[in-house]
Amino acid sequence: MIKNKELSELINKEWIITNGIGGYASSTISGTNTRKYHGLLVAPLTPPARRYLILSKVDESITINNKTYNLYTNMCENYISDGYKYLLDFEKQYVPTFKFDVNGLKIEKTICMKYRENTVCILYKIKNSKDEAILNLAPIVNFRDFHTVNSNHNFNIRQNINNTKVKVVVDRISEHPIYIKCSEGEYVEHFNDNFNNMYYIEEEKRGFEPKENHAVTGVYNIKINPNEEKNITFVCSLEENIDEVDAQKVIDEEIERLDKIISDTGLIDNVGNETNAVPQKSEKNKLIKDLIIATDNFVVFRPTFMLHTVIAGYHWFLDWGRDALISFEGLLLKTKRFDIAKEVLMTFVKNIKYGLVPNGYSGFDNRPLYNSVDSSLLLFEQVKKYINYTGDYEYIKENLYDILVQIIQCYQTGIDVDDNNIYVDKDYLLVSGTEKTQNTWMDAKYGEYAVTPRNGKAVEINAMWYNALKILEDLSKEFGKLEDAKKYAKLAKLTKLAFNEKFYNKKKKCLYDVLGDSKIRPNQLFALSLTYPVIDANSEIAKEIMDTVRKKLLNKYGLKTLAKGEVGYVEVYEGDPYKRDTSYHQGITWVWLLGIYFDAYKNMIKATKLKTEKEKLQNELDKFIETTYKTFKSDLYNQGMIGSISELYDSKAPQLPKGTMAQAWSVAEVLRIIL
Numbered sequence: 001m002i003k004n005k006e007l008s009e010l011i012n013k014e015w016i017i018t019n020g021i022g023g024y025a026s027s028t029i030s031g032t033n034t035r036k037y038h039g040l041l042v043a044p045l046t047p048p049a050r051r052y053l054i055l056s057k058v059d060e061s062i063t064i065n066n067k068t069y070n071l072y073t074n075m076c077e078n079y080i081s082d083g084y085k086y087l088l089d090f091e092k093q094y095v096p097t098f099k100f101d102v103n104g105l106k107i108e109k110t111i112c113m114k115y116r117e118n119t120v121c122i123l124y125k126i127k128n129s130k131d132e133a134i135l136n137l138a139p140i141v142n143f144r145d146f147h148t149v150n151s152n153h154n155f156n157i158r159q160n161i162n163n164t165k166v167k168v169v170v171d172r173i174s175e176h177p178i179y180i181k182c183s184e185g186e187y188v189e190h191f192n193d194n195f196n197n198m199y200y201i202e203e204e205k206r207g208f209e210p211k212e213n214h215a216v217t218g219v220y221n222i223k224i225n226p227n228e229e230k231n232i233t234f235v236c237s238l239e240e241n242i243d244e245v246d247a248q249k250v251i252d253e254e255i256e257r258l259d260k261i262i263s264d265t266g267l268i269d270n271v272g273n274e275t276n277a278v279p280q281k282s283e284k285n286k287l288i289k290d291l292i293i294a295t296d297n298f299v300v301f302r303p304t305f306m307l308h309t310v311i312a313g314y315h316w317f318l319d320w321g322r323d324a325l326i327s328f329e330g331l332l333l334k335t336k337r338f339d340i341a342k343e344v345l346m347t348f349v350k351n352i353k354y355g356l357v358p359n360g361y362s363g364f365d366n367r368p369l370y371n372s373v374d375s376s377l378l379l380f381e382q383v384k385k386y387i388n389y390t391g392d393y394e395y396i397k398e399n400l401y402d403i404l405v406q407i408i409q410c411y412q413t414g415i416d417v418d419d420n421n422i423y424v425d426k427d428y429l430l431v432s433g434t435e436k437t438q439n440t441w442m443d444a445k446y447g448e449y450a451v452t453p454r455n456g457k458a459v460e461i462n463a464m465w466y467n468a469l470k471i472l473e474d475l476s477k478e479f480g481k482l483e484d485a486k487k488y489a490k491l492a493k494l495t496k497l498a499f500n501e502k503f504y505n506k507k508k509k510c511l512y513d514v515l516g517d518s519k520i521r522p523n524q525l526f527a528l529s530l531t532y533p534v535i536d537a538n539s540e541i542a543k544e545i546m547d548t549v550r551k552k553l554l555n556k557y558g559l560k561t562l563a564k565g566e567v568g569y570v571e572v573y574e575g576d577p578y579k580r581d582t583s584y585h586q587g588i589t590w591v592w593l594l595g596i597y598f599d600a601y602k603n604m605i606k607a608t609k610l611k612t613e614k615e616k617l618q619n620e621l622d623k624f625i626e627t628t629y630k631t632f633k634s635d636l637y638n639q640g641m642i643g644s645i646s647e648l649y650d651s652k653a654p655q656l657p658k659g660t661m662a663q664a665w666s667v668a669e670v671l672r673i674i675l
Contacts, residue, residue, distance in 0.1 A: 007032075007073070010084055011201070014038075014641045014661055015096045016314055018297045019113040022048020024314060025120050029090040029642065031083065031098070032073045033057060035202045036149050036212065037315035039142075040111065041236050043118035045176065048300045048311065049318060049363045054178055055236040056140040056198070056214050058122060060109075062102045063134040069102045075199045077211065092642045093290065094255045104130045105224070112251045116301065119237035121247035126232065128224045137220040137234055139180050140195050142212075143170035147316065147363075149200075149208075155215035159189055165243065168217050181242045183233040185222035193217075207576025262292050265335045267675065284674075287633050291671040294636075294644045295331045298664040299340060304366060305350055308343040312360075313647055313660030320360040321348045321375035322441055323665055326592060328382040330668025333389045334675060341386055342395060348379070349403050354417050355410025359439075370418045373432040373439045376407045377464035380471045384531050397479055404472055408488070411465070421455070428494040429457045429502070429515075430465040442523075442561070442585040446578050452585050457515040459503055460526035463534045466495045470532035492532075499534050503527070504541055510548040511535075520552050520563035522593045529599035537600075537607035546600060556631045557649040559593035561585040564651075571651035573658040588658070589649040594628060595669030629674045645670055 010030035018024045022044035027033055033056060041055035059072040060083075071083040089099040100107040108125040126135065144150050160167040165181040193216040204210035222232055233247040262268065268285040298311045300319070310324035310331060311317060324344055332341040348357050351368040357379055359372035383396055383404065411430065414423035420439050422432045433455030438445045440461065442452040469492035476485035503511045503524075511524035527535040528542055535542055552563040562569050562585070570583035601621040608614045632645060640646045640657035645666040647659030 015092045016662055017095055017113055020116045020300055022300050023118050025113055030073045032075050034200055036200050037146055041120045042146050043238055047303055051146045053142045053144055053146050056142055059138040061136045064131055071100055076197050077199045094258050105133055112254050114250050117239055119239055121250050122234040123247040124232040127229045132226055133224040135222040138216055140214045140216055142214050149212040151209055151211050153213045157215050179240055179242050180236045182220040185220045187218055187220050189218040190216050258293055262289055290643055294667045305347055307347045308340045309347045310664055313663040318363050321357045322372055325378040325382050327664040327668040329385050330672040334672055338390055354415045355407040371439050373422055373461055377468050380468035381530055384471045427498045429462050429498050431457055444581040444584040446581040451582050454514050459511050459513055460523040462499055463526040466492055466534040467530040467532045496534050509544040519566045522553050522559040525596040525600050528603055529596040533603050537603040556627055557655055558589040558591040560587050560589050560651050562587040587651055589651045591666035592669045598673050632670050
């Protein structure tokens with residue numbers, strides 16, 4: 001039950017559902033669109049890319065005894081409507097459900113997308129205990145790339161009306177007509193009716209154009225008799241066959257699909273009814289269940305490849321190699337979606353070039369992008385984890401082993417595609433990047449200015465390089481290629497010797513972030529967190545690294561990207577694109593970094609032989625897990641994107657969620673930690 005109806009709180013809580021091909025529906029729980037990315041149907045025209053805003057919202061009102069009560073809440077620059085006053089409750093588990101009460105007339109509204117179709121359904125369940133009423137539904141449509149806005153735009157709308165089914169062509173773009181239909185009622189066409197200057201407060205905060213015009217195509221008027229109960233369905237789609245869409249069936253099928261995913265994980269009991277005699281277990285089961293549902297939002301199908309891929313974050317990211325591979329274990333292996341895991345691996349090696357796994361694909365033409373030194377190296381770790389979970393060496397041998405060999409060969413030979421400047425130096429350490437390149441995960445760039453280029457010998461890149469060599473050594477032994485195994489073992493040994501000699505920063509008791517750069521950053525944790533730590537996990541240096549990271553970078557939401565006191569430190573993520581880009585990796589807290597902190601602890605515990613020291617480390621890890629559990633048990637339901645976890649948080653109290661409000665690696669790593 002919503003107890004506090006302050007609009008400021010309701011518009012800061014968002015929800016999202018997805019359709020498995022890159023499309024989504026999303027807004028705030030008040031129904032107010034506060035971002036240009038909000039809409040009830042945001043559809044990929046070439047899935048999962050070229051996402052377009054199709055249906056901004058549906059404005060509902062109720063007319064009783066000639067008085068109209070607006071249920072919608074819209075924001076213009078100097079005006080906010082107050083339909084949220086009638087909102088009794090909001091719940092988002094499988095799909096979002098809103099409950100309204102207008103003078104005794106009760107409405108339950110549920111929104112659901114049809115899986116793998118650009119179709120959204122709204123089901124209204126109405127109970128009228130009093131006088132005759134009219135439910136009015138006004139679709140507000142658009143047709144534009146979701147990164148842009150139609151400000152000061154007059155729409156050219158053509159409609160073909162067949163009873164309650166309407167074909168809408170916006171601005172003469174006839175190759176993509178919009179279909180809308182209501183299960184009953186009368187449709188009254190509107191002409192030249194614009195919703196002018198919808199105001200996106202979050203876009204203004206981000207330094208973008210905050211105003212937009214939409215088209216109001218008409219309104220459905222549905223009669224509700226006294227003491228009547230009825231269900232009304234509204235459908236909007238890019239598919240013509242919406243006559244066949246049964247909203248209740250779509251909702252039931254989506255719940256059934258998600259329940260099967262949850263059940264197949266084996267992680268919780270009583271799927272569909274997580275009530276348990278032990279409250280603490282029931283509470284944790286609910287959190288795990290909701291996190292599993294959240295993971296599914298990021299798993300999408302790429303029809304051009306006929307393979308699954310991973311969306312990095314909503315609302316604006318597409319599939320990124322680095323993000324997909326960091327998210328891989330939490331999204332797909334912990335949840336036992338092994339067949340999809342294989343497809344995701346194949347997606348990101350399909351367009352491998354000069355040994356580089358694509359960092360992502362263009363949102364406009366699906367062109368692979370190669371500005372990444374770490375995606376290829378992360379592939380080795382995830383191949384190893386896939387084997388750990390499945391024992392499926394045969395699949396790796398047939399499909400990926402030769403590709404892994406090729407990657408190592410290319411890194412040794414040198415790669416300069418897209419200015420990556422990757423090569424192995426005479427000291428066996430890996431060099432990458434230039435002052436104008438952003439090819440590590442700290443990849444913010446404003447114009448030609450790379451904020452954190454980290455060119456040279458970066459700590460995590462060399463930790464990944466060593467780890468990749470050791471994993472390829474293992475695979476070569478497994479597949480009977482013993483001479484190759486010896487070659488990789490020798491190179492790995494030389495890399496480790498050079499790393500340990502050069503990366504230790506005695507003064508700060510941690511590792512250099514890049515050789516020659518002593519800033520304290522979290523990237524050094526990769527030296528301890530991978531399958532093969534390049535720093536011995538039971539060494540004094542390992543303890544010093546963890547101590548420094550704990551004291552200087554760790555907070556309950558993640559790890560700061562730069563220690564306070566370092567030059568350039570920023571703790572609040574805000575402002576226009578330049579201000580945000582120049583702070584992105586300069587002290588802001590990132591959730592996914594909790595995962596490498598967690599893995600570093602596990603490796604230290606595994607490597608420690610002294611019982612008392614092992615118990616001490618285990619106690620510290622248990623406290624960390626408990627803090628993570630408590631933090632996101634609250635956060636998942638009470639701020640930001642309800643049912644998901646944001647990309648990053650401010651490092652200054654109250655540590656508000658920022659960036660993309662639903663991020664794959666944030667969800668994946670939190671799920672992995674608390675299990």
